[in-house]
Amino acid sequence: MALSDASDVTAQVGQGTPARKPTRIFKNLSSKIASLPMVFTALVIFVGGTVWTIVYSFTSSGLLPRLKWVGLDQYERLWSSRKWMVSIENLAVYGICSLILTLVIGFTLAALLDRKVRGEGMLRTIFLYPFALSFIVTGLVWQWILNPQLGLQNVVRGMGWESFAFDPMNNSKIVMFGLLIAGLWQGTGLIMCIMLAGLRGIDEDIWKAARVDGIGTVKTYIRVIIPMMRPVFVTSLVLIGSGIVKLYDLVVAQTSGGPGISSQVPAMYVMTSMFGGQNLGQGFAASTMMLVTVVIILVPWAILEFGGKKRG
């Protein structure tokens, strides 16, 4: 009712004013002027910056960017660099473990909290607070806890288990797992929150129906609830995935890429080539590869998410 009234009045006002068109242009103009910062950010920084870097990744830029074409040379050098290969392997190990464990832990915690436990608020606060902290703080705390001489290893040995060995800060074979422990500590709370929101969105009748049919709780979760939460899982996957590709601060703080180059990651390769090694072309090529990885993660998601909507 109110709506039709308003549009009637608008129509009358519109008819009464001779200069209707200029008014409309002016009205759009305000909005356009107000949106200028957004347009600038979207076009110049996001699109312009990305395209610029991709273009310059085909040049021989060293200390300064130069438009001297070298084709795929930078990429060939990149893929024949041992440091880059180590980075990629590390990211793959960290990424796969982090993806699986974050989903499993995040969902399990959310499911446990959803069993109407007492003190849910307090537990949620504890699980989520690491997410408020920066990766630098996270990395430094875990560097200290995992300190081989004075940290966790020392305490366990002191309790009588003399041969206990867990020294990811010194051992290049397990250093990525040291980072993983810190990364999981920081990031699982967020996924738990998203999963909990997803669980709360599920109709109580589903549970009643499962109980009537005599299906156990665990089985109900696996067979009924998880398939129903597919969109939540997909969102979580995208979040975790794009976070993993960006992994940088944590490594800088916790291990500085060491021991040796054993905990290098692609983002670190980009930073050292660009700002440390005066090797811009390598940095551009490596960051383009990072973009390619994200695209590989995002495109299937976009098709699932937006392609599905059109059909439905």
Add this chain to the structure above:
Amino acid sequence: MADSGTMTAAMTGPRGPKPKRAFNRTNIMIYGTLIVVALYYALPLYVMIVTSLKGLPEIQMGNIFAPPMEITFEPWVKAWAQACTGINCDGLSRGFWNSVRILIPSLIISVAVASVNGYALSMWKFKGSEVFFGILMIGAFIPYQIMLYPIVILLREAGLYGSLTGLVLVHVAFGMPINTLLFRNYFASIPEELFKAARVDGAGFWAIFFRIMLPMSLPIFVVSLIIQVTGIWNDFLFGVTYISSPDRYPMTVQLNNIVNSVQGVKEYNVNMAATLLTGLVPLVIYFASGKLFVRGIAAGAVKG
């Protein structure tokens, strides 16, 4: 797991009344798991606090998890006022004030810009506005590394490279996707009649924004502020890239330089005091804001 359950049942079973439901096996399992996991999450905060209150000899001899035998606040004083980075020995306070000077203008500008963006996108759509918004959203997922160098050039051209102003602008740009999304979704949920009524009364773009929309959207401003404070305070990548002199480094960058510097004896207690000091601002925001923080990250889940 089953053992502990039957044991409890054997101990409480025969005597008193029928065991209460609160103590059945499933509940013990649920609470047990939750408490163990909660300990793992709480442990680092505890270790930070405990270590920062111990003297160095006690740390070198003792157990990292043990509470301090003698509480000393000296590490805190040293971390705040005396810790060295390079030639400057005036502690983390320098980084703290740099971070404050970066944070405040970034906050004001980015929330102002994002609210106007969201308002324009939801109520004053123009040709192409959705396209720009789409680009902005995709931009949130692109690895920042690919845009770092072009921004160096832009800032250098503008004469802002290495300055706090330059870093503020970078924070405004990269905070824009998530905050614009937040405001756009909020304004889109406001009934259209309200907007139309204001139009009929002759109010324009800015009048409607300031007189009607702003007063209605205080909660979303708080959510946006929370996202931005934690995001900007915790940033390391932009600080280390766009600030050229150690004098102007934000707190996270200075903290990393203090703790990971190779010279001298490692003062673990000072390091942990410094780490805790850096984490204090987002922690206070987190514990004070409670549900709003959760709402912020749920809404901002796309930030990635």
